[in-house]
Amino acid sequence: MFTLIEPIRKFSHIIKIKNYIEKIEEFNLEVKPMLIDEQKNVQAILKDLKKKKQILEPIFNELKSKKLNYQSKRAVLKRELIIKNGTHTDYDFNSEFNREYPEYQEFKKEFNETSKEYRELITNIIQHKKVLKNLVKHEKKINSYFVNKSETGQNTG
Incomplete structure (x- = not known):
């Protein structure tokens, strides 16, 4: 508010600024309780978001670990197909991977949904912290x- 009032004071020799400054001060005094209430609301929201994060984070971390495991299995299978056939196509590779790991498609869906939820939660926490x-x-x-x-x-004038 300092940065707003001081430049206005410079015009006191041209116009009467007392009323402008008083209105700005009154407005800020009226806004202050709202700011305090909103801080409490945002803190409550943050507390809830952090609880959700505590629940979701271990699930997300476990899924990330499983994804790394699947990526490792994919790399091994890809090497095996290249050694066996001399080359491979993505179609051959994907169909072979899906045949060996039929549960992967369901895992992939769960991982993508959980990742999206986790990212949105983190974004929401960051935004509320900024607010x-x-x-x-x-x-x-x-x-x-x-x-x-x-x-x-x-004084104001």
């Missing part, structure tokens, strides 16, 4: 302005 940071920052600016105003005895 909370901005709410706190604005509240601090309001507090700082009024503390400075009371310490300097500065």
